[in-house]
Structures are given as C-alpha cells and as structure tokens.
Amino acid sequence: MPHGFPPDLSPLRPGDHAVRIPGYRLVGRLGTGGMGVVYAALDSRGRPVAVKLMRSGMPPDVDHRHRRFQEEVRALQRLRSEHVVPLLDSGVSDGHPWLVTDYVPGRTLQRCGKLSGRRLLLLARGVAAALCAIHRAGVVHRDLKPSNVMVRPDGTPVVLDFGIARAADAQGLTGTGAPPIGTAGTMSPERYRGVSEPPSDVFAWGCVVVFAATGRLPFTASSPEEVMNRVLHSPPELHGLRGPLADLAVRAMDKDPKKRPTAEQLLKELDALGSPRSAAAPRDRPSRKAGDAATLLVLEMQQHHGNPVPWLRRNRERLLGEARRLGLTDRGLRDLVRRVAEEEYLELSELEEALAEIALRLAPHERPRYRGHPVDEDGLVALASGGAQEQALLRRLLGERSVIVERYAARHVCRHGLCVGKHLGRGCRVLRRLRSQVAEVVDRTREPLRELRHQIWAEHDTLGHPQILLPPDRELTDRVYATALLVRRRSAELDRHRAAVLALRCPTRWWTSQQEAVVRADPDTARGLAWVVIASVAADTARRFAEAAGRE
Template sequence: MPHGFPSDLPPLHPSDHAIRIPGYDLVGRLGSGGMGVVYAALDPQGRRVAVKLMRTEMVPDISQQRRRFQEEVRALQRLRDKHVVPLLDSGIAAGRPWLATAYVPGRNLQQCGKLSGQRLFLLARGVAAALCAIHRAGIVHRDLKPSNIMVYSDGTPVVLDFGIARSLGAAGLTGTGAPPVGTAGTISPERYRGVSAPPADVFAWGCVVVFAATGQLPFTAPSPEEVMHRVLHSPPELHGFRGPLADLAVRAMAKNPAERPTAEQLLKELDALGSPRPFAMPRVSRKTGDAATLLVLEMQQHYANPVPWLRRNQERILGEARRMGADRGLRDLVHRAAEARLGAAELDEALAEIASLLAPHERPRYRGYPVDEDGLVALASGGAREQALLRRLLGERSVIVEKYAAQHICRHVLCVSKHFGRGCRVLRRLRSQVVAVVDRTWEPLRELRHQIWAEHDALGHPRILLPPDQELVDRVYATALLVRRRTDELDRHRKAVLALQCPTCWWASQQEAVVEADPNTDKGLAHVVIASVAADTARRFAEAVRQG
C-alpha cells in the first residue's frame, strides 16, 4: 500500500471517517478491545504509528476511564527499553482520550506458532527484560498475553498495550466485587483476590513462555470460571514442554507470589542459561542476501524502465511473495504493473509496495541498534552509551550517510519515487538538520564555559564545570535531535531550563536566551540545546550554594 502498512490491513469502519485526531491521518484498523480501538495512522512526517482511541461508553464513570488513560500515558513516558513500545504523543479528541505509539511491524506471538531453541529463548528473555523496565518504572502491566507481544522478523519481542496498566501506588480502578481486568489464562491467583503487584506479571510471563513453546496456555477450560478454578487450585499443564526454561516458567507460575522469582531474577537466570542472539537480518548486498532482497535490488537496477523486467519476472516475484506469506493482493498489482496499465505515479507506488512486501526488513542495524528515525530518537533518549553511539551515527558521515542511507531499503515516499533505490533521503535530511543545529552550539558553548569559570572563581566557590568534552559532545547531539524532531521534547527542555533556579549571572543569561529564542530556527534551537546541557552544572552549583 502507498502508506506502507500491510496490504491486508482491515479498512476503517464507516463511523471511523468522522474521527479527527489533529496531526494524524487514520488509514485502517489494527484492532479493538474493551478499552478502545487501535488505528493505523500516519503522523505529520508520514511515519507509521498506532493511535489508540478510548471508548466513552465502556463505563458510566468517564472520570475513571480518563484516570486510566492518564496513568497509561505516565507509565509509557517513564519507560525506555527496546522491548517496550514507546509513547510518541497523546491528547483528547472530541472528549475521547487518545495516544500514539510507534507502529511495530510483524506478527504478534499468538500468530507466530510454536517457537523452539534460540527463538524461544530470545522471546523469553526479551519479555523478561521488558518486565524489568516496566517494574522499575513503578508499573504493573496487568495484561501480558500472547496478543500483546509483537515479534520482529529477527525474533526480538516488543510488549504492547498498557491500556490497563497502573502505577504501583495508585488506588484500585475496579470497584468492589468487580472482576480483575485482564485475560483469563494469564491472570494470577492473587489477581482474582484483588491484589495487583509485579509478581502477577511474572506469573503471566510463565504462561506466555508455555504458550510460545507449545501453542497452548497452561490454564485452559471452556469457561472463565473454570479457568479461574484451575489457576487457583491446579498445577499448570505444560503440554510436553520440558527443560530448564520450562522449569523456570513453572517457578514463575507458583500459586504463592512470594515463591516466584522477580523480573530481575528471571533475567539473571536466563542469562545464566545462555545469551540469546538476534537472528541475523539479511544483508542488503548485490552479491549476498536472501532471494527476496536480491530480487528487490534487481528491480531497483531496472527502475528507469521496469515494465519489461516485471513482465519477465512475474513468477519469481509471486513465488517469493507466497514463500513469505505476502502474496495477498500482490498478484493483481504485479500483473497490472507488468501490462503497463498504471500511470507513472501509480507505478512508483506499486514498485514501493512490492519492495516493502518482499523486503520488509527495512530497519538496518548498527551495533544492534536500528538506524532509522525512530531508532535514533530512542538512542537520544538513552544513557551515555546510547548517546555516544548516536553522535557516531550522526556526526561521522561515513557511518550513516555512506554505509546505511545509501544502501538500506525503506518505504518512505521520498525515497521510492524518483530516487527509488538511491538511498534513504529521510536519513540524509535528518542528519543535515541535526548537524545544522549542532554547528551553532560550539562557539556559544566555548564562551559559556569561560563565563562559568570566571563567575565561580569570583564567588569563591569550587569550579562546577560543564561535563567532560566527550560527554558534552554526545549530549549536544542527543538534545539537538530530540528538540529538532519532537515538539513535546522541545517544550519539556524549555520548561526545565526556565524552572531551574540558580543564583548566577551566566545561568540567568541562558534562561533569557531561551525565552527570546525562535524555536523555528536552527539558531533558536541551539540556544535551547546549550541551556539544556548546561542545566546539570547550574543544578550542582545551586545545590552547593544551598549547602553553604
């Protein structure tokens, strides 16, 4: 499809066309549930996202429903892990809360069939790592189940749907006597008794691992009531699943929450069993690679006159599509393109769709991290190691522009029309935009360092300097990317700078510059970046003054 979502994406319902979410174009439905409907959408930059719109009719108490929504937003904003879907945006549309998260391509665990060996271990460890991040943020997921776990083509799992998650310290959201919110078969014994805590998610992890290995949950019965009875009183059914991982899953499903390992302990024990290795993505090369990727590269070579090539290679294309399970709707598309029954613009879209269906692994990786717009933003939001890697990717032309932007297959409209097959223009443009901001920070930062030294000496305080040069460079790149690409991040950095009280002239001058800065210009963004990376120094100095 022109928008890059799967060709079998369910269409919008007639009533969906009246929904307006500012800045987002709804193109189909990804799913629906008790809390709301999840739409496939495009954001203002044309990126694929998932937009969840809450139902207003679910419960009579609308304030209760919005409270759940607000807790979901706060929970996702605290989470930073590659195994947890990131929150991008949120708001209210016509009285209905909504939020936008990254779109995760691939299949959910329920659609993957039985897993074994390294793929099963990778799934178990990834979900355990997600629970560690979730619990560190003070959250209980409360609905971990196979359909809420997406699996990338390299086997990496991502946990979705915090629609019923809640803060550990929050009051219960179900009324007295109300059934626990969640899915029968993964609900822990204590949840049926009204207690929600991290061990409940560990119990669900054990259920998910058994399902991944066998295709069946360990507690099944014809009715939810019978499932509850089995969970409370019967041992789990492993359906022939054996081995160290099965033993760990059984311990995770102990009736007594105190007897279960924590998520951190799960992770340590899994690491002791072995280190999972993500499955290698096919190398995009003209000499080596899987048949589907090589077919797309061959198609790119004939872009100037693709119709004769399509006529000669229809059976190859359809054969690869069938092998990858992506042939629905493709046969007619290839036939119409090969018979020259499409205009130039339609042919561009057809070629892009064929490429995306045959070579869906358009996320190149560098040292295990995805090198695309969302991946770079995730690096910018990470720690010192991630920010150092981000600076390498953005600051050294040979890494991102020459090695990745020139080779990888993507679905961006900018890259699949006249420049189809010539590299990712989105990555090139992103790098140039960030570098344009960074280039305006060096001279003001040098002057700011001198001001800090002089004023600290004059006041008789020890020198509380900016971070070391290398760390400073990494922070500048990370902050520049965040404020350049995301309005909410720009607002957050500005507010943090203006709210920080520090009794120095140099900090007052930084705050004044931020107030007067035009955020629509590279120079204005540079002022925000400089003040943001200097905020830690101001905070340390203010603390030293308070302590005497």
C-alpha cells in the first residue's frame, strides 16, 4: 500500500467520496467508532495522516459543542510526547468537527497478543509517560483502553483518541439519563458516579497493563451492568500476573482515587523496575538464571544499534565476563568481541553479522532483534504493516540481508511447538520456512512486474497525466516484500487484498488483465500469490489512472 499505510487498508465507501476536508485527500478507512470515522489521508505534501471526522449525533447546542471542541483541541496542541499521537490540524466541515493527527504504523494493543518481560515494561512505561504529558496539559483522557494504544513495530506505545470524549457532552460526563461515556472494563468507580479526573486515567492504566500481560481485562462479565458492579465492589482479577508490576497495577486500580499513585509516581516506580539491577528475565522464556545479566547486556547492546562500536568498546570486558560466567570460553567469541571493538573500520554487513553472532551466543533464548526491531514472525509482520522505512528494512531482512534471518534469527532457541518437538536444539524452523515462502513468491513477481510496467507506459500517454506511473523500483520492491509476507498463505489478509483489487474500477486494459489474473490465481501456489501481490502493489497506480480518466 502506498505512502506507508497498511496493505489491507479498507477502501473508501460510496458515501465517503462526498467528504471534503480542506488540504487533505482521503484514500481509505483506518477504522470506525462510536464518535466517528478515522480516514487514512494524504496532506498537501503527500505525507500520510489520520483524519477523524466526528459523527453528527452530538448534543443539541451546536455552538457550545464547537466551543468545547476547540478548547479541547487547544489543550491537545500543548501535548509534547513521543507516546501521544500529535495533533496537526482541526476544523469543522459541513457541521462536523474534524481533526488530523500523524499516522502511527503498527498494531493496537488489542491485536498485539500477550506481552512479557522487557516488552511489557516498555508498554507500561510508555503509557504512563503519555498520561504524564496529558495530565500536565490539563486534559483527562477518559477512554484509555487497549484499542486506543497503538504499538509501533519497535514496541513503543502511542496513545490515541485522548480527550475527544469531552466534546460529546457540554455538561460533563453524562447527559440526563445517559450512561457514562467510556468503555466498560477500564472505567474507574468514580467515573460511574459522574467524576472524571486524572486518577481515573491511572485506574485505566492498571487495566491496560493487566490486559497487555494476560490478554484479559481485570473486570469482565457478561453485561456492562455486571462489569460496573465488579468495578464498584470487587477486587481486580490479575489472571496470573505477579511481581512488582502487578503490585503497581493493583495500587493503580484502588477503589479510592486518593490512594492511587499519580502518573508521575507511576513513571518513577517503573523507571526503578526497569533498571538492570531490578529487572528480571522474561517469564515466558526458558529459565537460565545465570544468563539474566548476559541477556540484559545483549538488550542494552541492541539498543545502541545506530552506533554500536563506541558502546562495545566501553563494555567489551562486561561482555567477556558474562561469557566466562556462562561457560562460553571458546576463543571465537573472545576474538569476535575484540575484533569489533578494536578494528578501526568494518564493513556494515560485517559489523551487523558480528553483533548478531554475539547476541546469539550470549542469549540464544532472547527474541532476536535487528536495528531495534524484533526479527521473529510477529516482528516481521509488524514491519510489513508499517511505513516505507519499516518496509525497506523488511526487504533487507528477507532479501539482500537475509543472512540475518538465516544465520542469526532462525538459529535462536524459539518455543514453537514444531521447532521444539521435531527440531529440538536446531533453531527456529518456522522463521526459516517463512523466509523461504516469501522469497519464492517474490521471485515469481519479477518478470510479470516488468511486463506490467511496459503495459502501463503504453496507456500512460493517452491520459497525459504525469503522476500515474508505478512507484520507483526500490519502493515497489519494498511493497512487494511486505505484501508477499502478509499474503504468503490463504488467510484473512489474502482475502482482503483480493477483495480490494477486485473492487477497484479502472478503465484501462492493464488493470483489467490484473483483475482477471487475480480471479484465476490459485492462492495455494507461489505463482497464484504472486499475482495477488502484483495487483495489490499496483492498485494505487490504478486509482490514479481512474481519477485522471474521470477528470477528462
């Protein structure tokens, strides 16, 4: 998908084409909710943004509603945090308030699965940092929940949809006879009583942390009324979560808002939990107490991926000391560390392979990373769903830099049933097979893509429009890798890509031929998947052709 949006971006619906937001071009739907629709859009420079258009079902006092909305927007404009999506623009169109934010690639916490260890701590700390910034700006989020936390491909959380609920009611939390605005399961006791202050967000933070660790909220029941009763009168269920972070979450969910820590206090306590002295090995990885310090050292090394050599020179004795403590006395590891630390110049590829080998030897159970990004199946899918920078990195990992997958990531000790049961001690076969499948699909796209480019050129001049060609070769290749990964087997991803291609109307012969190929394609073969990939990455060009033809 162009411009960094996910390949499975939902297309615009018929009624969406009438929506006009000055300065922005809507290209698809990112989601819908009770407050409105979130569109994928491009600004005047072609940069990806998210546009949220509020629904019309607001309070009857329109002037007062707009005034409250603008007050909220001014408060949000004061926010400065990497963990809060920045507000770029706002206004009113045909009576509907709208706002524009940065587009954040990644997945919502709701879809991330269970987190543990360092990833869980990163999530908890990032959301607490977001609350600090929000509360300092005089805003109460009021609807912090897993679906409002976006997790970037590198694991950094970003809080979305903050404070907008204020615009839904000019009088406060509720209207006459109406239930409180928010989400059952993360709303604090005082929210049900009509009070909405910063401690309510802290309560929701505790709920989000429990969900991130266990996949379940601490207050659940079969109806919103039962959930409310549990929030008001029952202790939270931690679903097996234990340790200092669990204790902090329980304090955050205290029934009495005065007994909860503030967001600033949460952040301080989380910083203490995250120090090397107090951090523990992730619970979902093989136990190796002697390796805890080595694992933390590897994670620290990987955080300096931008310029690792100075860090390695400062810490090589620590690395060698941990290797000796683990019984890794082979000369190869010592020589590897000393070579990287002492040689004046190393090729980038040599340096990356050396760092990967060091990490593999010291912490083979640790989730492998490359330039700060996880290199396992979930991590690669996150890169495929990200923007242009993430997709370029994915192409390097699965293409020209596939050595990182084959010699490093696929050799780590994973916990897949297939690998543990049939290939014990021989590394991650799931990851190696995934790369092989993607490479086979990509190889099948090369010749058809060249032919497609010639067909597009043949029809380009008849429309006389200069901006309707396929993207540059490198960008096109990045998209091919990303799309091939997402549709490598029959799945909901594949069905969405096929549906989007077949639904797009473009009056050109080359696009008709692409759609016919997709209809005939057998998705159980690499060749069939290749046709879906080619049509999917060419869909933006087809849209531009259709727009140009419509203007004539």
